[in-house]
Amino acid sequence: MEKGDMLYEGKAKKIFLTDKEDEVIQYFKDDATAFNAEKKGTILEKGVVNNKISTRLFQVLADAGIPSHFIQEINDREMLARRVNIIMIEVVVRNRATGSIIKRLGIEEGLFISPPLVEYFYKDDSLGDPLITEDHIRLLKLATPPQVTELRNQALKINDVLLPFFQQRGMMLVDFKLEFGLWNGQIILADEISPDTCRFWDIQTGERMDKDRFRKDLGRIEETYQEVLKRVSS
Ligand code: TMP
Ligand code: ASP
Numbered sequence: 001m002e003k004g005d006m007l008y009e010g011k012a013k014k015i016f017l018t019d020k021e022d023e024v025i026q027y028f029k030d031d032a033t034a035f036n037a038e039k040k041g042t043i044l045e046k047g048v049v050n051n052k053i054s055t056r057l058f059q060v061l062a063d064a065g066i067p068s069h070f071i072q073e074i075n076d077r078e079m080l081a082r083r084v085n086i087i088m089i090e091v092v093v094r095n096r097a098t099g100s101i102i103k104r105l106g107i108e109e110g111l112f113i114s115p116p117l118v119e120y121f122y123k124d125d126s127l128g129d130p131l132i133t134e135d136h137i138r139l140l141k142l143a144t145p146p147q148v149t150e151l152r153n154q155a156l157k158i159n160d161v162l163l164p165f166f167q168q169r170g171m172m173l174v175d176f177k178l179e180f181g182l183w184n185g186q187i188i189l190a191d192e193i194s195p196d197t198c199r200f201w202d203i204q205t206g207e208r209m210d211k212d213r214f215r216k217d218l219g220r221i222e223e224t225y226q227e228v229l230k231r232v233s234s
Helices: 046-063 100-105 134-139 145-167 221-233
Strands: 003-009 013-018 023-028 031-034 039-042 070-075 078-082 089-096 112-122 171-183 186-190 198-202
Touching: 023 046, 046 070, 046 078, 046 145, 046 221, 089 145, 112 134, 112 145, 134 145, 145 171, 145 186
Parallel strands: none
Antiparallel strands: 003 013, 013 023, 023 078, 031 039, 070 078, 089 112, 089 171, 171 186, 171 198
């Protein structure tokens, strides 16, 4: 497979065309941003770690019957993926309260949320990715009502697989963000699943094992990303 021109560059990844019309290469960068890119930095080897973690998690999900854009790992920083049209909605699933929801609703940090809660955010950096409702999604024509139902159902199914997967590895899957794409008229999981897009709390110590270490300057960022990779690989 030949690597072609760059199709798109985001904050943490680049997408390249290939000689196959319906396949792209997803390249993972070390760049890290927070607070809508107001804070910028580098997490050494993050691209390698996130490529490997995403690869493993997409395989775990495929084994559980949940398809994604993932085809195969190419090298340390690159995976081959199906070319999808990204739906401009960030789907967030929460099992415990932290981050934006505690500020928005005034609820207690760490509150258990059961059944899990699904939120939608409009993927638009110029607007700061605002929280949106199903009616906003209809207004903006981001997805049809049946597609929103499908996004929600897939997100909850993914949570049902990943929550015990991380639990078995000593980690609480606190919350995570998913992106989906349209592929042959079908909605499939896309983007990445990594410590950049999830929150993990160590079950023993409560230690933060995700990008909150960068967002909040908690230190030991690289070591923590490596530890997540080690646990996910086991
Ligand atoms: P939030 O609490 O800041 O809304 O974040 C919810 C989850 O989404 C958390 O696991 C981090 C992830 N997330 C992203 O992947 N990208 C983003 O731009 C933001 C704001 C959150
Ligand atoms: N990726 C986000 C940004 O810089 C921030 C975050 O993940 O907190 O916009």
